Amino acid sequence: MIKRFLSLEWKSFIRSASFQANLAIKILMIFGALYFMVMFLALGAGSYYIIEKATESEPFQLINRFILYYFVCDLVFRFFLQKTPVMNIRPLLYINIKKDTIVNYTLGKSALSFFNIMHLFFFIPLAVVLLIEGFDVLGVITWLVGMIAMVLIINFLNILIDKKDAVFYAVVVIFAVLGALHYYDLFDATNYTVLFFKGLYDYVWMVIVPIATLILVYKIVHSFFKSNLYLDAGLSTTHDIAKTQNFEWLDQFGTLGTFLKNDIRLITRNKRAKSVIIMSVLFLFYGLLFGSGAIEVYDGPVWQVFGGIFVTGGFMFSFGQFVPSWDSSYYNLMMSQNIQYREYLSSKWWLMVIVTLIAAVCASFYLYFGWQSYLLILVTAVYNIGINAYIVLLAGAFTKTPIDLMSNKNAFGDKKAFNFKTLLLVIPQILVPLGLYYLGILFFDEVIGLGFIALAGILGFAFKSKVFNWIENIYKTQKYETIAAYKQKN
Amino acid sequence: MIQVKNLTKTYNGTTVLNITNLDIPKGQSFGLVGNNGAGKTTFFSLLLDLIQPSTGMITSNSIQISQSEKWKPFTSAFIDESFLIGYLTPEEYFYFIGELRGWNKADVDSFLVKYEDFFNGEILKNKKYLRDLSKGNSKKVGIVAALIGEPEVIILDEPFANLDPTTQIRLKKIIKELADDTNVTILVSSHDLQHTVEVSNRIVALQKGEVVLDLVPSSETLKELEAFFAA
Numbered sequence: 179m180i181k182r183f184l185s186l187e188w189k190s191f192i193r194s195a196s197f198q199a200n201l202a203i204k205i206l207m208i209f210g211a212l213y214f215m216v217m218f219l220a221l222g223a224g225s226y227y228i229i230e231k232a233t234e235s236e237p238f239q240l241i242n243r244f245i246l247y248y249f250v251c252d253l254v255f256r257f258f259l260q261k262t263p264v265m266n267i268r269p270l271l272y273i274n275i276k277k278d279t280i281v282n283y284t285l286g287k288s289a290l291s292f293f294n295i296m297h298l299f300f301f302i303p304l305a306v307v308l309l310i311e312g313f314d315v316l317g318v319i320t321w322l323v324g325m326i327a328m329v330l331i332i333n334f335l336n337i338l339i340d341k342k343d344a345v346f347y348a349v350v351v352i353f354a355v356l357g358a359l360h361y362y363d364l365f366d367a368t369n370y371t372v373l374f375f376k377g378l379y380d381y382v383w384m385v386i387v388p389i390a391t392l393i394l395v396y397k398i399v400h401s402f403f404k405s406n407l408y409l410d411a412g413l414s415t416t417h418d419i420a421k422t423q424n425f426e427w428l429d430q431f432g433t434l435g436t437f438l439k440n441d442i443r444l445i446t447r448n449k450r451a452k453s454v455i456i457m458s459v460l461f462l463f464y465g466l467l468f469g470s471g472a473i474e475v476y477d478g479p480v481w482q483v484f485g486g487i488f489v490t491g492g493f494m495f496s497f498g499q500f501v502p503s504w505d506s507s508y509y510n511l512m513m514s515q516n517i518q519y520r521e522y523l524s525s526k527w528w529l530m531v532i533v534t535l536i537a538a539v540c541a542s543f544y545l546y547f548g549w550q551s552y553l554l555i556l557v558t559a560v561y562n563i564g565i566n567a568y569i570v571l572l573a574g575a576f577t578k579t580p581i582d583l584m585s586n587k588n589a590f591g592d593k594k595a596f597n598f599k600t601l602l603l604v605i606p607q608i609l610v611p612l613g614l615y616y617l618g619i620l621f622f623d624e625v626i627g628l629g630f631i632a633l634a635g636i637l638g639f640a641f642k643s644k645v646f647n648w649i650e651n652i653y654k655t656q657k658y659e660t661i662a663a664y665k666q667k668n
Numbered sequence: 669m670i671q672v673k674n675l676t677k678t679y680n681g682t683t684v685l686n687i688t689n690l691d692i693p694k695g696q697s698f699g700l701v702g703n704n705g706a707g708k709t710t711f712f713s714l715l716l717d718l719i720q721p722s723t724g725m726i727t728s729n730s731i732q733i734s735q736s737e738k739w740k741p742f743t744s745a746f747i748d749e750s751f752l753i754g755y756l757t758p759e760e761y762f763y764f765i766g767e768l769r770g771w772n773k774a775d776v777d778s779f780l781v782k783y784e785d786f787f788n789g790e791i792l793k794n795k796k797y798l799r800d801l802s803k804g805n806s807k808k809v810g811i812v813a814a815l816i817g818e819p820e821v822i823i824l825d826e827p828f829a830n831l832d833p834t835t836q837i838r839l840k841k842i843i844k845e846l847a848d849d850t851n852v853t854i855l856v857s858s859h860d861l862q863h864t865v866e867v868s869n870r871i872v873a874l875q876k877g878e879v880v881l882d883l884v885p886s887s888e889t890l891k892e893l894e895a896f897f898a899a
Binding site: 418419420421422423424433436439440443444447448507508509510511513514515516517518519583658661662664665 | 718
């Protein structure tokens with residue numbers, strides 16, 4: 179039986195849409211995976227020494243203290259990105275296979291996912307370093323076993339809380355509060371958790387605790403899964419209660435309003451699209467890393483421009499980049515209904531401009547760091563509106579990945595989204611303003627540097643109708659290819 | 669209304685559609701029948717400029733479909749679920765289509781009243797998004813949406829499939845009414861010979877991409893078609 183399952187898995191892997199893609203994308207994917215592995219490897223091997231060098235405290239003690247946050251971040255990451263392989267079960271249900279076998283197979287498969295393997299690249303080198311540093315061999319082994327058990331526990335917990343947003347956000351809020359209390363020295367939860375994590379090393383017998391927990395969690399998930407293995411239970415798709423929203427105040431904008439209405443509904447009613455909002459808000463705070471000394475290299479003046487672009491551009495980059503793809507599931511309608519390409523594109527453009535302006539207003543808290551910081555954000559916002567809004571639309575013309583609106587898990591899974599044309603477009607998006615600013619401060623001063631960026635943005639804005647003609651034509655030439663690409667759902 | 673000349677569509681050397689000459693006059697109710705892979709959907713996709721012809725051309729109201737977008741204001745279609753916006757409620761979807769075709773909310777509302785029977789109380793005010801509707805119900809939405817805005821050319825691909833018997837009968841009535849309107853050219857494809865015979869005043873059968881029959885329905889037509897497809 180296992181052999182059959184494995185052969186199914188192998189086929190689904192080899193024949194998946196992303197693997198059928200061309201060689202260049204495959205190479206990029208492999209590079210992406212290697213990048214993560216190397217990062218974790220470096221982190222695992224290096225963190226001990228980095229901590230030893232940078233702080234007074236005992237590195238292993240500190241690692242055990244902060245490992246709590248590591249696992250919380252892991253859970254957050256998984257919640258958004260890791261897929262629970264539920265849907266693949268459907269065709270197995272009425273075949274002569276025991277339900278236990280199906281569940282074990284599904285859960286076992288999830289244990290082997292990249293999200294778990296990744297952590298081995300962190301913990302194993304770290305364990306090796308510990309051994310080199312002369313820590314007790316048996317203790318390190320039980321500690322490592324404990325950590326792997328924790329990773330698996332989180333893996334199964336994530337399956338349990340899948341689709342249960344309330345549970346997830348509750349967990350996130352609890353830990354955010356704990357983190358804040360810790361930061362302000364009010365209450366340090368890690369004082370208690372460190373006892374446990376360090377205990378795995380100090381007291382070998384304690385390894386029973388995570389292993390027993392793992393077994394327990396597995397049993398719970400197993401019975402939960404098994405009892406929900408019906409088309410109208412765990413395998414059903416939940417139906418939201420729909421409410422008709424007419425946004426009549428947008429009617430005054432004519433056709434533009436018609437499209438804006440739909441885009442608002444698109445963003446608010448689809449999981450995948452909602453993540454765009456989260457990204458935009460997160461990027462709003464991205465600038466805090468710059469000039470605050472949080473990360474050393476980010477304090478350079480040119481890097482601050484880099485940060486500035488993302489502060490107001492978060493929405494633009496996360497939404498705009500996939501512009502026609504958001505409409506992929508009903509693209510045939512958009513192409514055959516009474517819609518001119520130009521209206522369609524300009525509604526997307528306006529949406530990005532409006533959100534960028536809102537972000538620019540929201541970012542006014544950067545005034546706290548001085549008017550220069552905020553001026554920089556405003557100037558980069560002008561550049562975002564004047565230049566980057568076009569470029570993301572342009573990139574969209576070549577991004578032919580259909581988006582499954584229902585799923586929020588493939589934000590990084592859109593392999594086809596990485597193609598060379600879109601990659602090339604990063605240069606004018608980010609490097610050009612950095613270059614302009616650099617020229618400005620090289621020959622004049624910072625204000626002139628900012629002036630250069632703003633000027634580029636204003637010029638771009640002035641040529642809007644010319645640029646739109648050009649983009650529209652590109653979209654038209656890509657039309658049939660795009661329709662064909664959107665037909666191939668994963 | 670619609671002229672087809674030397675139209676072919678070829679994928680990797682296989683010709684899936686080859687129509688030398690086809691004229692669909694204004695006001696006709698045109699029924700297209702054929703087996704799977706006969707080229708019905710390919711033909712409709714070409715009519716909507718969703719795919720490019722390999723050779724030849726289609727003109728609608730003297731506008732060459734693949735060259736200009738001017739056919740869009742008077743043409744509407746429902747081919748498959750890729751014409752539905754899953755995250756909208758049926759009402760929002762109808763208003764959206766209405767707005768695209770120059771109808772305001774009140775126009776759409778008074779239009780929808782006529783289709784209350786057809787909807788059978790399962791569509792409007794049901795607190796469901798289109799993505800959560802059953803196949804039959806989402807088909808009803810798609811068909812009615814294709815009638816919004818007084819289009820002169822209406823293209824419906826397999827409108828009877830997935831509908832329950834009562835709805836099929838009601839749909840036949842709707843299509844017949846449209847067929848009586850001399851301003852509306854309606855193109856319907858189907859696997860179901862009887863339905864097509866009932867609603868059309870011209871029937872064309874496709875086989876392997878070519879027109880093999882072109883009939884005006886009479887009392888003998890159904891038998892003739894059945895004999896043809898049985899062979």
